[in-house]
Amino acid sequence: MAIKSLYKGAEGEITEKKSRFIATLKPVKTEEEAVAFFNEMKKKYWDARHNCTAFVLGAKQELTRSSDDGEPSGTAGRPMLDVLVKEGVTDVAVVVTRYFGGVLLGTGGLVRAYQQAVSEGLRHCQVIEKKAGMKLSVQTDYNGLGKLQYLFAQQEIPVLDISYTDQVVIQIVIEAERCGEIEKAITEKTSGTAGITRDGECTFAMLDGAPHLFD
Numbered sequence: 001m002a003i004k005s006l007y008k009g010a011e012g013e014i015t016e017k018k019s020r021f022i023a024t025l026k027p028v029k030t031e032e033e034a035v036a037f038f039n040e041m042k043k044k045y046w047d048a049r050h051n052c053t054a055f056v057l058g059a060k061q062e063l064t065r066s067s068d069d070g071e072p073s074g075t076a077g078r079p080m081l082d083v084l085v086k087e088g089v090t091d092v093a094v095v096v097t098r099y100f101g102g103v104l105l106g107t108g109g110l111v112r113a114y115q116q117a118v119s120e121g122l123r124h125c126q127v128i129e130k131k132a133g134m135k136l137s138v139q140t141d142y143n144g145l146g147k148l149q150y151l152f153a154q155q156e157i158p159v160l161d162i163s164y165t166d167q168v169v170i171q172i173v174i175e176a177e178r179c180g181e182i183e184k185a186i187t188e189k190t191s192g193t194a195g196i197t198r199d200g201e202c203t204f205a206m207l208d209g210a211p212h213l214f215d
Helices: 031-044 078-089 106-122 142-154 176-189
Strands: 001-010 010-016 019-027 050-057 062-065 092-099 124-140 161-165 169-174 195-207 210-214
Touching: 001 019, 001 092, 001 106, 010 106, 019 078, 019 106, 031 062, 031 092, 031 124, 031 161, 050 078, 078 124, 092 106, 124 176, 142 169, 169 176, 169 195, 176 195
Parallel strands: none
Antiparallel strands: 001 124, 010 019, 019 092, 050 062, 050 092, 124 169, 124 195, 161 169, 195 210
16 A cells, blocks of 8 residues: 655645635654644744644544634634545645735635645645565576566666676565465566575655666
């Protein structure tokens, strides 16, 4: 199962009837990290009318919290949270800072403004899909190298490293559920001459076309 989360947070801003809405998003792993981030933003924007907050945690978005921070109940925090949940992102916290422009927006206007601010912030973030993976080391002779490189390119399998000695060792990472299928394909492609070692489970994501491993 892939989990969408932020690799890098960002900021986005919209203006609605002279009120400024500044959305700041950050990847977080715990509720404590989210609260610390909220406090940091409230200090940064101490002079703003409102600093509304929301966060989502867990592989299934199971832990959520939100705050309207003085806006009419249900017009800020919950709508902000709804955007994160709908986009399917998790392990993320967001603060939307509002500088009041002197014009009342009404409840519907507030809901739309806070949601648009979060969407604008997300648009500037680097969103990744983390997958449960398995690292494999494939040992082959030089005759098998080209066949395996063709197989990995065809199957869109990321290569982590290649080392050349009397044999070639190719380190790859694959989705955990594809393990049996890929091991079989490697064996068939090399007529059973390649050695395969499972180097352990991991979490990985593709970043700019290259695999990135996470702790």
